Amino acid sequence: MAGQRRQPRSRPETLARRRDIVDAAVEIFGSKGFTGGTLQEIADQVGMTHAGILHHFGSKHALLLEVLTHRDETDVADLEEQHIPDGMPLFRHLVRTAFINAHRAGIVQAYVVLSAESVTDDHPGRDFFQKRYESLRGEIAHAFAVVCAERGIDEPETIGYASAAILAVMDGLQVQWLLDPSAVDLGRATEFAIEAIVDSVLSPAPSPLAE
Amino acid sequence: MAGQRRQPRSRPETLARRRDIVDAAVEIFGSKGFTGGTLQEIADQVGMTHAGILHHFGSKHALLLEVLTHRDETDVADLEEQHIPDGMPLFRHLVRTAFINAHRAGIVQAYVVLSAESVTDDHPGRDFFQKRYESLRGEIAHAFAVVCAERGIDEPETIGYASAAILAVMDGLQVQWLLDPSAVDLGRATEFAIEAIVDSVLSPAPSPLAE
DNA sequence: GTTAACTTACGTTCTAGTAAGTAACTTTGC
DNA sequence: GCAAAGTTACTTACTAGAACGTAAGTTAAC
Numbered sequence: 001m002a003g004q005r006r007q008p009r010s011r012p013e014t015l016a017r018r019r020d021i022v023d024a025a026v027e028i029f030g031s032k033g034f035t036g037g038t039l040q041e042i043a044d045q046v047g048m049t050h051a052g053i054l055h056h057f058g059s060k061h062a063l064l065l066e067v068l069t070h071r072d073e074t075d076v077a078d079l080e081e082q083h084i085p086d087g088m089p090l091f092r093h094l095v096r097t098a099f100i101n102a103h104r105a106g107i108v109q110a111y112v113v114l115s116a117e118s119v120t121d122d123h124p125g126r127d128f129f130q131k132r133y134e135s136l137r138g139e140i141a142h143a144f145a146v147v148c149a150e151r152g153i154d155e156p157e158t159i160g161y162a163s164a165a166i167l168a169v170m171d172g173l174q175v176q177w178l179l180d181p182s183a184v185d186l187g188r189a190t191e192f193a194i195e196a197i198v199d200s201v202l203s204p205a206p207s208p209l210a211e
Numbered sequence: 212m213a214g215q216r217r218q219p220r221s222r223p224e225t226l227a228r229r230r231d232i233v234d235a236a237v238e239i240f241g242s243k244g245f246t247g248g249t250l251q252e253i254a255d256q257v258g259m260t261h262a263g264i265l266h267h268f269g270s271k272h273a274l275l276l277e278v279l280t281h282r283d284e285t286d287v288a289d290l291e292e293q294h295i296p297d298g299m300p301l302f303r304h305l306v307r308t309a310f311i312n313a314h315r316a317g318i319v320q321a322y323v324v325l326s327a328e329s330v331t332d333d334h335p336g337r338d339f340f341q342k343r344y345e346s347l348r349g350e351i352a353h354a355f356a357v358v359c360a361e362r363g364i365d366e367p368e369t370i371g372y373a374s375a376a377i378l379a380v381m382d383g384l385q386v387q388w389l390l391d392p393s394a395v396d397l398g399r400a401t402e403f404a405i406e407a408i409v410d411s412v413l414s415p416a417p418s419p420l421a422e
Numbered sequence: 423g424t425t426a427a428c429t430t431a432c433g434t435t436c437t438a439g440t441a442a443g444t445a446a447c448t449t450t451g452c
Numbered sequence: 453g454c455a456a457a458g459t460t461a462c463t464t465a466c467t468a469g470a471a472c473g474t475a476a477g478t479t480a481a482c
Contacts, residue, residue: 032331049429056428109330116323116328119323130391162404162407165384169383170383173375175327179329180345209299225461
């Protein structure tokens with residue numbers, strides 16, 4: 001049903017060149033945003049003209065989608081990798097990812113900038129991020145369900161809030177960390193927050209905010 | 212010491228016009244970002260030419276800073292309002308703000324987009340957001356200190372992580388909520404997360420992630 | 423000898439900013 | 453109280469540059 005499968009694309013040199021371009025695009029879009037970054041800058045970084053990039057990807061829009069979906073090799077969240085951890089190991093994995101990300105400012109910045117930019121009207125990445133968050137929330141919620149089952153407790157309705165909140169802290173801490181790395185310890189702060197949220201789902205405490 | 216205080220600016224009609232422009236800028240920058248939004252669009256919305264806007268603010272850059280610093284009237288975080296709540300009331304205030312924000316998508320979007328965009332290189336809003344987060348973290352940390360003192364407990368070192376984390380969840384949940392309002396209950400999710408974090412500072416539990 | 427991987431060159435559109443002009447309102451001199 | 457002078461709030465018109473995209477040509481691989 002899809003038009004034409006491209007077998008010609010399979011030439012190894014060409015594939016490597018495309019990878020170079022995507023890598024450069026991650027860096028440029030990460031440091032300038034999608035709207036602010038230009039094909040020219042990306043082209044300069046891989047040593048060709050901007051028309052050469054359009055030859056490979058057709059449009060800036062298409063290049064962005066390639067950047068977003070083919071981040072596999074240099075993954076940020078690593079959730080969709082070979083074997084997705086589940087249950088408690090998932091939460092440990094998320095914390096570990098935060099510690100690793102503290103040494104990968106480039107990719108982190110690309111995701112922070114592009115995900116927030118995607119909420120703007122008609123942004124080409126909007127659909128991608130909407131589905132990504134939905135899927136990630138689902139995986140985290142599932143991990144909560146597994147953990148609850150393991151401990152023989154009913155799944156509290158807070159699981160939905162907690163799943164969104166975990167992703168939210170991770171993203172939000174990245175913004176603060178990017179703005180001032182010396183002010184925020186990305187790994188430890190993420191660890192603290194995830195522990196707090198997980199604990200609050202498993203052993204609900206009376207609200208400390210109640211008057 | 213400052214050059215010349217402008218008394219002419221105090222003309223009420225002019226001030227109102229400037230407010231109109233700033234309001235329009237919030238909407239445009241919120242829906243398209245700073246880089247993506249144009250003076251033309253802002254001008255259209257207030258019914259003048261883009262040169263008219265430059266007459267008032269001098270440059271697009273300066274208009275952005277005005278948008279960021281003069282959000283006072285339609286405040287998002289409301290922290291710097293008349294009397295800053297402190298101690299436990301601050302946390303309640305933050306939760307209340309989240310519930311209110313759920314009905315103010317426009318301004319929320321402006322802040323989400325601009326704060327994330329500000330991490331890009333040489334962004335004119337970078338300095339603003341860096342200082343803003345620093346100041347907000349400080350206020351939240353102070354509230355924690357007050358609460359600890361009230362209960363006669365030592366301030367745990369987790370206060371720093373918790374302060375950053377609270378701001379982070381608020382921001383991160385806004386992103387997810389803007390992408391899909393039906394999937395995230397902004398108010399309740401924020402409430403849950405803040406309660407979890409506050410509780411975790413006041414009554415530290417053994418890490419649920421420990422193997 | 424066809425296809426892929428480019429480059430050069432061009433077109434169109436759009437951008438922020440500037441310069442100069444104009445109408446209206448304020449202030450000042452008297 | 454009123455006219456001259458100055459200031460403000462714009463507009464129109466322009467500049468200079470950059471952006472993405474396209475079309476056509478060129479070299480090299482298979």
